[in-house]
Amino acid sequence: MRLGEKIVFLTEADSVSGRAIIRRLSSEGASFILNSASGGVAIREETDRCRASGRKAFVVNIDTSNRDEVERMLDTASREIGEPDILVHNNDLTEPGTIEHGSEEWFRRLIDHNAKSAFICTQAVGGRMARRNRGRIVFVSSIHAEKPTGSSFPYSAAKGAVKMLTREAALRLGRCGVTVNAIEFGPVEGDDERFRSDLSLLYEHYRTKVPNAVLGTHDDLAEVVLFLASDESRYVNGADIRVDGGFLMHYMDAKMKQAAD
Numbered sequence: 001m002r003l004g005e006k007i008v009f010l011t012e013a014d015s016v017s018g019r020a021i022i023r024r025l026s027s028e029g030a031s032f033i034l035n036s037a038s039g040g041v042a043i044r045e046e047t048d049r050c051r052a053s054g055r056k057a058f059v060v061n062i063d064t065s066n067r068d069e070v071e072r073m074l075d076t077a078s079r080e081i082g083e084p085d086i087l088v089h090n091n092d093l094t095e096p097g098t099i100e101h102g103s104e105e106w107f108r109r110l111i112d113h114n115a116k117s118a119f120i121c122t123q124a125v126g127g128r129m130a131r132r133n134r135g136r137i138v139f140v141s142s143i144h145a146e147k148p149t150g151s152s153f154p155y156s157a158a159k160g161a162v163k164m165l166t167r168e169a170a171l172r173l174g175r176c177g178v179t180v181n182a183i184e185f186g187p188v189e190g191d192d193e194r195f196r197s198d199l200s201l202l203y204e205h206y207r208t209k210v211p212n213a214v215l216g217t218h219d220d221l222a223e224v225v226l227f228l229a230s231d232e233s234r235y236v237n238g239a240d241i242r243v244d245g246g247f248l249m250h251y252m253d254a255k256m257k258q259a260a261d
Contacts, residue, residue, distance in 0.1 A: 001029030002230045009033040009084035011064050012091050014042040017218045022046040024222035031056035033077045064117035070124045086229045087125045089118050090140035094155040107154045114158035130176035138228045139182040143244050150200025170238030179237040181228050207259040209250035
């Protein structure tokens with residue numbers, strides 16, 4: 001068991017990525033602190049399976065961009081299940097809008113959910129890890145830390161901020177035995193609608209822009225999360241690992257492999 005006796009704090013358990021991460025990491029022995037907006041309803045299958053196999057699943061519902069809520073939750077979790085050994089920050093909110101007409105509230109909401117929460121959780125959990133001289137922090141970020149969406153600039157700005165947070169935190173927390181890495185993920189099924197843009201053609205025929213013309217899945221993401229959470233990645237720190245099948249290397253549609261029907 002690569003994560004036997006380890007406790008994972010997962011910041012967005014209800015999402016597709018969250019459920020895939022729970023399934024994969026629990027199969028390697030992890031127990032969990034799961035932040036669930038549904039109060040555990042959306043992840044009942046995963047938590048039931050986890051508990052049935054002897055793992056623990058402590059479900060909470062907090063605003064991860066609120067420092068007081070995060071600290072109070074960690075104090076409670078410490079008594080109930082223990083201190084987190086691994087933080088997986090997978091917050092991922094996008095909403096369409098434009099620079100010309102987007103509201104300040106829209107901008108703040110996306111920045112808070114995607115970036116401020118990463119800072120708050122890193123500071124709170126990372127500080128506890130540093131005092132124990134061990135830990136793993138994994139940010140599930142996006143290829144849009146590198147390339148604009150053309151449809152939601154606060155999303156790209158937030159993911160870019162997480163990219164630099166990864167490096168700054170790796171430099172500081174790495175001195176205390178804590179590794180900090182990011183995964184730049186995408187694209188998956190449905191991203192053409194999610195990032196639909198009247199400025200960019202990035203997601204037009206997006207399957208063929210993956211060199212093998214096969215989209216990835218959240219299970220692919222979970223495998224990389226597992227690697228970064230495990231001792232196998234002990235010498236990986238401050239890295240941005242792109243998990244996109246080569247999507248961002250695309251040049252010309254006419255030269256790309258066509259997707260199978």
